């Protein structure tokens with residue numbers, strides 16, 4: 001670690017910010033962070049899935065700099081500005097179907113709040129359904145919707161009401177009795193898997209909420225903080241059918257899965273599913289705070305002026321950064337790169353997991369990839385092993401590879417490289433992971 005040459009003591013920062021690595025970063029380029037001693041760290045966290053275009057992409061940086069010399073704040077309730085108009089227009093055309101409308105805000109949580117407010121306003125219904133293991137943010141409303149881990153919501157009761165969760169299809173963690181190991185991971189359908197999410201959905205609507213009162217269900221197409229859980233391919237299309245049957249809006253939270261991360265612009269596009277509202281943030285502006293929703297235009301038109309908003313929503317510099325980000329994504333074919341690099345990475349990880357009984361599952365889509373750790377020989381073979389995760393991440397850090405954990409028990413290592421990552425970087429990360437697994441005692445049997 002770099003010494004704190006002349007910097008204030010780190011205790012000046014509230015301890016509520018946990019920290020994955022003790023790195024004093026000075027600058028970044030592509031997949032790399034460079035610390036104050038000039039050491040290079042391979043950043044496979046992407047700042048939690050944000051810098052999809054890589055750190056400080058020159059085109060994005062130039063767009064930000066150019067905009068900053070012209071206008072820094074052109075408030076959305078007061079004036080129009082060109083980057084904002086162009087971005088709204090462009091985002092209203094990224095999804096098939098439509099017509100779509102766009103609303104911009106700053107953080108992911110804020111955009112989820114917007115989706116909930118819109119769903120309630122448009123349907124005049126009150127209940128919001130969520131999936132267990134989901135993460136939607138840490139504001140009051142989004143805490144109530146988050147069940148990925150109790151650290152995010154425990155100690156903060158009472159939380160806003162009329163939010164209920166139902167089961168997400170997790171093949172690896174499906175009920176034991178009927179579990180079919182061959183269905184784990186990226187299986188094509190729920191056949192053979194006992195996750196029974198559809199039975200649970202039905203039960204929820206017979207025991208907890210009446211479908212007539214449900215405004216919307218929100219779903220991450222792949223659970224993020226909940227452990228990078230890839231549902232079976234049939235899940236989203238079936239959920240779309242079920243919601244249409246009952247007049248329930250489908251909100252896709254693509255804050256982590258969106259902006260090319262999974263090898264498509266948005267993860268719902270893998271299944272040809274059209275949500276009513278799609279929430280985006282993170283990758284949209286390469287690191288500047290920008291988020292928003294893309295919603296059916298007929299829904300967004302039910303929002304009367306003033307019923308939602310915020311001082312900074314659609315900030316002009318953030319919009320300029322987002323336009324440059326979208327250009328870079330197209331010019332450098334970043335979604336395609338995510339698919340190609342992701343497939344290579346996943347295959348490499350599957351080879352690393354061979355013969356290592358502490359790795360229970362390897363899964364992912366595009367560059368959203370996970371290793372789930374278990375305690376070999378304990379229970380039914382799926383006892384979560386957060387200690388192994390900590391050790392492997394620490395060993396990877398020693399070798400200057402930055403990684404994050406996920407999962408309700410922190411039993412998962414998630415790998416979120418910038419979408420610009422190269423084949424050579426993927427090979428390097430696999431080599432470091434191989435060494436880190438051995439050094440952390442996750443050895444081949």
Ligand SMILES: Cc1ncc(COP(=O)(O)O)c(C=O)c1O
Nearest residue numbers: 107108109135136137224255256
């Ligand atoms: C799926 C999902 N939803 C919502 C959020 C909240 O976003 P933010 O931290 O920008 O409020 C996150 C952040 O990690 C997320 O991954």
